[in-house]
Amino acid sequence: MRFSPSPRRLPPLLLTASLMLSCAHGGSTLADTRPRTVSLQVLAINDFHGHLAPPEGGSGELRTGSNPDGSPLRVKAGGASYLARHLAQLRALAPKNTLVVSAGDLIGASPLTSALFHDEPTIEAMNLAGLDINAVGNHEFDEGTTELRRMQTGGCHPVDGCQDGTPFEGAKFQFLSANVVDGQGTTLFPPYAVREFEGVKVAVIGMTLEGTPEIVNAAGIQGFQFRDEADTVNALVPELRKQGVRTLLVVLHEGGVQKGTYDGCEGVSGPIVDIVQRLDAEVDAVITGHTHQAYNCVIAGKRVTSAASYGRLITAMNLVLDAATGDVVESTARNIPVTRDAEGVPEVQALIERYDSLSAPRRDRVLGRVTAPLQQPNSKRWPSGESTLGNAIADSHLAATRDAGAQVAFINPGGIRAEIDAGDITYGEAFSVQPFGNALVTMTLTGAQLHTLLEQQWEGSLVRLLQPSQGFSYTWKASAPVGQKVDPASIRLNGAPVDPAGPYRVTVNGFLANGGDSFRVFTEGTDRRGGPVDVDAMEAWLKDRSPLPPPETNRILRAE
The missing domain is CATH 3.90.780.10 (5'-Nucleotidase, C-terminal domain)
Incomplete structure (x- = not known):
């Protein structure tokens, strides 16, 4: 796989020579000799934690660099309506070839506007924003597996009912949890999703933090095991290859840290490094979370990214796929701040305001x-x-x-x-x-x-x-x-x-x-x-x- 920070152009002299050479061979063009490729855009978030309203203070800022005096240069970022706007603008660049994913902790440890309604508002906001896949994180298990299933399938809360007076339809996007299994080895949610783009199959394996049992209430996950992340992925690779999949993405709720700014990879460390190094060579990219950090790295030949937390960043990953083989031939990525310099999506903002109004007396x-x-x-x-x-x-x-x-x-x-x-x-x-x-x-x-x-x-x-x-x-x-x-x-x-x-x-x-x-x-x-x-x-x-x-x-x- 070839990694590039940004698309490259041929120098004018080299381009002219290439065109002359192509003309000398029967008048064919340069494009005729290249294999057909398919471009795929993957948009990723992680650790949203139900932050529907723009986060305040340092939780709602990103460091983008330094001022001349050395002090940090920061920009305000985040908020579900602004996140939805940025996602829509990016999706418009490739309407048919875009996949939107979340690397876990979409819900749980949420502010009151979402938590008071058992995080139903966040699920509904992400439905409106066009999320496709969520690899469940540890905080999705805060209220137990039964409640987490309700987030996927819908229905009123068994105790509090439908508090806002309307039915809860559940997530229109797919929850994944490849390494969360019951006593019979059955996964809580599907282990992966396979999507097809212009004839090329792409698999997304969704992974939960292996250490989840150590940081959630044991009563809520009784009867489930959380298996090693790398071992689980590697065991699925042969199965996916038999289905004709050659592009394989892992969306994982585990991460690392780095010392640079939000789009850098300076001295990356943490559990994610070991996990990625143990992954099968067939894995092309790993989208991560859990540490609330931002990075854009290449580790062991694989693109590895994280988009901070609370919807302040979107990772925009662009993959070029060989249409004949299905392999990834080029990968680029950048972390994009979710700025608040333009109006958010009105439907999402209306949803937030409705739940905000309902929660106001108590809040x-x-x-x-x-x-x-x-x-x-x-x-x-x-x-x-x-x-x-x-x-x-x-x-x-x-x-x-x-x-x-x-x-x-x-x-x-x-x-x-x-x-x-x-x-x-x-x-x-x-x-x-x-x-x-x-x-x-x-x-x-x-x-x-x-x-x-x-x-x-x-x-x-x-x-x-x-x-x-x-x-x-x-x-x-x-x-x-x-x-x-x-x-x-x-x-x-x-x-x-x-x-x-x-x-x-x-x-x-x-x-x-x-x-x-x-x-x-x-x-x-x-x-x-x-x-x-x-x-x-x-x-x-x-x-x-x-x-x-x-x-x-x-x-x-x-x-x-």
Whole structure:
């Protein structure tokens, strides 16, 4: 396969010579000697997460370069109606030979306008935008496999019904999940889709993050296995070849990172590199997601792309296919910002405004005030790993479960999805911080199990520092090996050393309670009691303590 950053033109002298040579051979033209080719445009997004309205703050910007003084140059991007407009403009370049795909997390961890209606608005918006295929990501499983099937097939929610007063028809595009199988080896959704363009067959294999069981509620995926991504693709290649497929695209919810701007590939690293290197040579391109990063790379001879998150970018990949063999002979790609400099698609905007209006009374209700911003974990701001927002959330969870005997609460950093500005806090803002609707669970762990829990924050190169409630403290050593990071003698609760043999009542969200994020020790907890939903706990906390100052960040100490 030939890779080009952009189409090339022959220099004038070489072009003239080529034409003269063609005329010297019976008057045939240059085009007559070339094999017939078919051009295919693939438009890709990933990690949209139900962001129907234009994302705000840094989540709604892209860095496009640097100003003369070295400061970052940014452009505002994203919003479903603007995304639909850009897709329509790009599709118009090749109306019959365009495929629009999503590399997962289309829904889940969504803002209130979508989440309040169980992400039906996002599915409907993507129907209008012309999405063809979605390879389901881990967040598609947030409400379990039964609810995910409803997203595909339609029907009213089994508990809340059709809240907007209209039927939900489901996705007009196809969900794919080649590596998600039940006990009989049957995939949850089809493993691939085969489309034909001017006689050339093109296969799209849809893949889910293999590590999904570690980061979603176990109850929702019971009975399903999530298999190795590369092994699953490679096993499908012979089957697709028998069907006459020679152009093979993988749309995968796993990714990497790179150091350059949104259309670069500077020092790409992460799980995607190993996965691509293990893929069969028949695979031509890999469209990725999960890390919310943007890149445009060639790895192991394959085009590999990612389009950031929240609909801020579209990857436009152009493939030139040999009409006779069906092989890809050339591949180019570019990441295009979804700018807001022109009107969006009116039908999509009308849909957003309708759901926005329906959600407004609940969204705009003021819960309380904070005297200063509550911010997410940031290693540069707080090298210890804690944060003002994480501590505040843990404090609210502890307060909400005191009646279950709770003595300490923890929140995982992945469960904190947005920050809170100073001033009034609305329900919509609180929901955006904790959008999963997790019920709290209080359990008993021993002091020794608490130490195990703290050590499980480091797993290989993966670090997930839990945010603890007030009164719990410990010290961890950066230079110590994994498994020996935390000094047991430093673990204290309300100033007293934690007794390894003593029982302690611990509150976490339902995701962690089922061993999410690889915190397996929580599955050993005894005497479990269910509590309120996390965002309701935050609402009660704010109501009782408004105006709320940011908590001190002195619960976790880091030693070198």
